[in-house]
Amino acid sequence: MTSTDRTAVLEIRNPADDSLVGTVEATSFDGVKGALATAKRAAAGWAATPAAERGAAVKKAARMVRDQAGELAALIEAETGKPRSEAEEGVLAGVGTLEQYAELGPVHRGRSLLGDPRATDLMVPEPRGVVVALTPWNDPVAVACGLLGAALVTGNAVVHKPSERCPHTGHRLGAVLSRAFPEGVLQTVQGDGGIGAELAASRDVDLIAHVGGTVAGRSIAASAARTGAKALLENGGNDPLIVDTGVDVDWAAAQAATGAFANSGQICVAVERIYVHQEIAEAFLGALVKEAESRELAPLVDKRHRDGVHTQVTEALAQGAEPMFGGTLPEGPGAFYPATVLTGCTSAMRVMSEETFGPVAPVCVVPDFEQALERAADGEYGLAATVLTSSMTHAQRAWRELPVGTVKINNVFGGAPGGAAHPRGASGSGYGYGPELLDEMTQTKVVHLATPRL
Structure with a gap:
């Protein structure tokens, strides 16, 4: 897809029988720039929204996804081949994650510091601004809900690009979620790695969260180094x-x-x-x-x-x-x-x-x-x-x-809920899950408030 190609189409076939699932028009590069500009305009108002109201919006979004769990699971099965029951488990896991962040977001806190007793010293978490979320196809709703929920509840505006292997799922999820938020706060764009690269290279982006392959992750890290954005990466593994x-x-x-x-x-x-x-x-x-x-x-x-x-x-x-x-x-x-x-x-x-x-x-x-x-x-x-x-x-x-x-x-899968780890080496960097993801989605400001001399 080139900068002048505005009619690129993603064609998806059912991996079980090769039948056509459907086609989705990819977002043009101009469309990507427009989405980022809209997010940037929406970010200030959303950041100023009280934390409890942001949490309530994320909780509303969770209810909406739960109501559409069957439809989303059917799309996941058709596009990726994951059995319907397992697909629905993934959707409901995403619902649970949204509910978790709806509760955790409003109580995410900074700290006060012990300085001069005549002054007040604070460490205050603030939204980063515009977050780009690039999510994979193997568990598309669960992973997306984690990144989107944490980014939104902490006051960021989000542009989400789902994998080009499950664009119908990504489109439907975005349509469901976006109804819970003010216009421009959550947008979905479609496309292949070229669109992901365009998003990652933009200087209008403050954080890029990527779950996917290592080659793409390294490219995103290089783009972030050039623009100054934070890169949050969970990439390949060889466990x-x-x-x-x-x-x-x-x-x-x-x-x-x-x-x-x-x-x-x-x-x-x-x-x-x-x-x-x-x-x-x-x-x-x-x-x-x-x-x-x-x-x-x-x-x-x-x-x-x-x-x-x-x-x-x-x-x-x-x-x-x-x-x-x-x-x-x-x-x-x-x-x-x-x-x-x-x-x-x-x-x-x-x-x-x-x-x-x-x-x-x-x-x-x-x-x-x-x-x-x-x-x-x-x-x-x-x-x-x-x-x-x-x-x-x-x-x-x-x-x-x-x-x-x-x-x-002694257990290949399992573990207590809420665990968050730092991947190492080529597998990425930063917390991608758990309460610690709220820290990744915010930046800390130190405030020293002294008494003026009158």
Whole structure:
């Protein structure tokens, strides 16, 4: 899409059967500039709105999304292939996040400082201004609601670009949410990476929040460095799973399969590489293959994405990996790909060193926990990691030594609500969730108010 191309169209096909879902006209570059100008004009009035009123608006938006949960889930299923029940769970998770920020926003506070008793010293959080939110396709409503809810309740005006792989979902979500806010406070634009780059490069933007791939994230960070905007990034991951000796192999295989195959592997914190202790490797692999055999997976988001997954698998096989199950393109329509188990994998293979984002479980057998920990810590990404172990010593070492934002011990998914971590390395920077996201969406001003001499 070029600066003179005002008729670019996003065509979306159902990844289950290749049928046409529909077309959405992309926003022109002039339209992007107009949306940012509108947001800038709306920002001052919204920032001056009392915090309780902003919270009430976000709560109203949550009710509206809940009322449209079925329609949004149907759109997610049609555009991304996520099963309807799982899609609706994601929508309702987004509703819960909006409700959370509706309550947290009005009590987000600064602090007073102890200075000269004849003066008042304060640290006051203020909105950043115009926030651009660039959100992904794999959980489009839940992720968007988190970023949008936190940005709006703290007094920012927002321009949201959903992924070009789910524009119908993004359009509908924006139409529902925007009715709860004054005109111009929340706008949705459509387009591919070119539109995202145009948004990120604008000097009218004060914060860019991006959840997506590392290549795009690095480009956004470079744009933010040029404009002075803050970049809040959750980017790719290559999350390891360590399977230590002494654990039940069937349980460990079920954990590994859930981590690698849930949502067809299209989860930011999916298990991307597995290191298993040699003492239990044979039994674990056998159990993991049984898990793969029993899984009927939804399609990947589209054939272009499936081709990328399959390329990594075929490269690994050419480099000496052994196929235990799957790894072949199925016949027929749609973007389906089987649960795949590979063994004999090495760090030289892209399936181990890069994010695959598909239902692939590449396994490396290691002689001991020490080597598993060393290999799991290797690489440029630092999003999350999981360790299955019966040893408290190994568990303590794992969470202290693994250079990632989130470490999960003996549970591949789960954890208390409200947790927020800093991703490391190529996986991004800044809090993307939890109450701490309100801090990211605001900037702190220090005020020293002294008594005048009369």
